[in-house]
Amino acid sequence: MDFELSDELIAVRELAREFAEKEIAPTAARDDKEQNFRGDLVRKMGELGFYGTMIPEAYGGSGLGFLAMVLITEEVARVHSAMRVAINMQIGPALTVLQFGSEEQRKKFIPGLVSGDTIGCFAITEADAGSDVAGMRTVAKKDGDRYLLNGNKIFISNAPVTNGGLVYAYTDRAQKHRGMTAFYADWGQPGLARKSMETLGAHCSPLGELTFDNFPIPVANRLGNEGDGFKICMWQLNQTRLNCAAGALGVARAAKEAAVSYCNQRAQFGQKIGEFQMNQDMIAQMIAHEEAARLLVYRAAWLADQQKPNNLETSIGKYCAAEAANYAADAAMKILGAYGYSTEFPVERYYRDAKSYQIVEGSSNVQKMIIAQDALGYRKANR
Numbered sequence: 581m582d583f584e585l586s587d588e589l590i591a592v593r594e595l596a597r598e599f600a601e602k603e604i605a606p607t608a609a610r611d612d613k614e615q616n617f618r619g620d621l622v623r624k625m626g627e628l629g630f631y632g633t634m635i636p637e638a639y640g641g642s643g644l645g646f647l648a649m650v651l652i653t654e655e656v657a658r659v660h661s662a663m664r665v666a667i668n669m670q671i672g673p674a675l676t677v678l679q680f681g682s683e684e685q686r687k688k689f690i691p692g693l694v695s696g697d698t699i700g701c702f703a704i705t706e707a708d709a710g711s712d713v714a715g716m717r718t719v720a721k722k723d724g725d726r727y728l729l730n731g732n733k734i735f736i737s738n739a740p741v742t743n744g745g746l747v748y749a750y751t752d753r754a755q756k757h758r759g760m761t762a763f764y765a766d767w768g769q770p771g772l773a774r775k776s777m778e779t780l781g782a783h784c785s786p787l788g789e790l791t792f793d794n795f796p797i798p799v800a801n802r803l804g805n806e807g808d809g810f811k812i813c814m815w816q817l818n819q820t821r822l823n824c825a826a827g828a829l830g831v832a833r834a835a836k837e838a839a840v841s842y843c844n845q846r847a848q849f850g851q852k853i854g855e856f857q858m859n860q861d862m863i864a865q866m867i868a869h870e871e872a873a874r875l876l877v878y879r880a881a882w883l884a885d886q887q888k889p890n891n892l893e894t895s896i897g898k899y900c901a902a903e904a905a906n907y908a909a910d911a912a913m914k915i916l917g918a919y920g921y922s923t924e925f926p927v928e929r930y931y932r933d934a935k936s937y938q939i940v941e942g943s944s945n946v947q948k949m950i951i952a953q954d955a956l957g958y959r960k961a962n963r
C-alpha cells in the first residue's frame with residue numbers, strides 16, 4: 581500500500597490550488613451573492629486541463645486519471661463549491677461518450693467538453709424521478725433519422741447555459757428500465773424551453789428545467805442501442821458521484837480551516853476559544869471525519885485508475901464525504917457563532933453548499949441503500 585502521491589499528481593494538485601486561490605477565491609463571495617455564472621473561469625479550467633484527466637490525448641485529454649480529477653476538484657470546491665459542479669458537467673458527458681460512444685461520436689463531442697467550449701450537462705432528474713431514475717417519463721420517439729423528445733427535466737445543473745450534453749429518455753416505456761435510451765443532445769435546436777430554478781446554495785452553478793416539445797436529436801447522437809440507457813446512466817452516475825465526493829472533501833476542509841483559524845484568533849473569557857474542550861471536540865471530529873472520507877474517496881479513485889470495479893467504494897466515499905462536509909460546516913457554524921451565521925463571512929456559504937452533497941448524485945440515503953443491499957446480498961454494487 582502506497583499513500584504517497586506521485587510527483588505528477590502533486591504538481592496537478594498544486595496547479596489546481598494556485599488557480600483556485602488566485603482566480604476563483606477572490607470573487608467567490610460576490611459570485612455567490614450575485615449568482616454569477618463564471619463562463620470565463622469554466623473556460624480557463626478547460627485550458628488548464630481540469631476536465632481532461634480521464635480522457636485520452638486523442639480526444640484532447642491528458643490521461644492522468646481519476647485521482648487527478650479528485651485532487652483538482654477538491655481544491656476547486658475548497659474555495660467555491662459551486663465551481664466544482666462546473667467540472668462535473670464537463671467530465672460527466674465526456675466520460676460517458678468515451679465509454680459508450682462510437683469513434684465518430686467521441687471525436688465530435690469530447691474535445692469541446694474537455695476544452696470548455698461546450699458547456700456540458702446531463703439531464704436525468706424529473707419531477708417524479710429523483711432517486712428512482714427508472715420513474716422518468718420523458719419519451720423519445722423515432723421519426724426517420726432523428727428522435728423527437730417530449731417531457732420535462734428539472735434540477736438540471738447548467739440547464740440555463742448548456743449547449744450540449746446527455747439526456748436520458750424512454751424509447752419504450754413498456755419495457756421499464758430496459759426501454760431507456762441515452763442521447764447526446766445539441767441544445768441549440770428548436771423545441772427546447774429552459775427555466776431557471778433557485779436553490780439554497782451552489783449559486784454560481786445555474787440550475788433549471790429543460791422542457792422538450794418535439795425536440796429533435798439525430799439518430800447518430802444515440803449512445804449505444806435503444807434500451808441501453810439505464811445501464812449507461814448507472815455507469816455515468818458512478819463516475820460523476822466521485823466528483824461530488826471530492827467536492828464534499830473540499831467543503832469539509834474549508835470549514836475546518838475556518839474553524840481552526842477562528843479558534844486561534846478569537847478570545848472569550850480571557851482565553852483563545854481553541855482552549856475550550858468543547859471546541860476541541862468539534863475540531864478533532866472534523867479532522868477525523870474529513871481524513872477518513874479522503875482516504876475512502878482516494879481509494880475509489882485509485883480503483884477507477886486501475887480499471888477495477890468501484891461502485892461500492894465510490895458510494896461509501898461519497899456518503900462519508902457528504903456527511904463529513906455537513907458535520908464540518910455545522911461545527912464551524914457553532915464555533916464561529918454569529919460570525920458564522922453572518923453573510924459577511926464564508927462559513928454560511930460552506931453550510932449552504934455542504935447540504936447539496938447529501939442530495940446530489942444519489943442522496944446519502946441512496947448511497948446507504950447501495951452499501952447495505954450489497955452487504956445483505958440483495959443487489960451487488962460492483963457488477
Ligand code: GRA
Pocket residue numbers: 664665668669704705710711712713714737757810811814815817818820824891939940941942943946950959961963
Ligand atoms: O437485471 P437487469 O438487467 O434488469 O439490470 C438491473 C441492474 O443490474 C437494472 O439496472 C442494473 N444496474 C446496474 N448496472 C450497472 C443497477 N445499477 C447498476 C450499476 N451500477 N451498474 C435495474 O437495477 P435496480 O437495482 O433494480 O435499479 P433501481 O432500483 O431502479 O435503481 C437503483 C438506484 C436507486 C441505485 C438508482 O436508481 C440510483 O442510483 N438512484 C440515484 C439517482 C441519482 O444519483 N441521481 C442523480 C441525478 S443527477 C445529479 O444529481 C446532478 C448533480 C450534479 C452535481 O452536483 O455535480
